[in-house]
Amino acid sequence: xxxxxxxNGLPVLPQAQSGQSGGSTQETTAANAKxxxxxxxxxxxxxxxxxxxLTEAAQGGGQIDQKKVDQIRAxxxxxxxxxxxxxIADRLVSLNSQIxxx
Numbered sequence: 001x002x003x004x005x006x007x008n009g010l011p012v013l014p015q016a017q018s019g020q021s022g023g024s025t026q027e028t029t030a031a032n033a034k035x036x037x038x039x040x041x042x043x044x045x046x047x048x049x050x051x052x053x054l055t056e057a058a059q060g061g062g063q064i065d066q067k068k069v070d071q072i073r074a075x076x077x078x079x080x081x082x083x084x085x086x087x088i089a090d091r092l093v094s095l096n097s098q099i100x101x102x
Contacts, residue, residue, distance in 0.1 A: 047055070075081035 072081060
């Protein structure tokens with residue numbers, strides 16, 4: 001029994017020839033790709049202030065009180081850490097106000 005599969009309007013991708021000796025489609029595609037040095041010399045990237053702040057934070061530019069982090073981590077591990085839901089809610093409302101600009 002033969003079943004014909006159609007592309008249903010989708011683009012038809014090239015198929016590897018069964019007579020090729022071990023060559024893969026990926027190798028053929030990679031060989032035809034343009035090198036990365038073919039980009040325009042005037043390409044540039046501009047980061048927003050938010051992106052710069054996130055980059056700085058990710059690189060450790062922010063001040064982290066490692067002693068406090070270790071204390072909280074130990075309190076969580078031994079079960080003595082008790083978060084204050086009211087304080088958390090207040091800070092979330094404050095953060096939301098800052099984001100909204102109110």
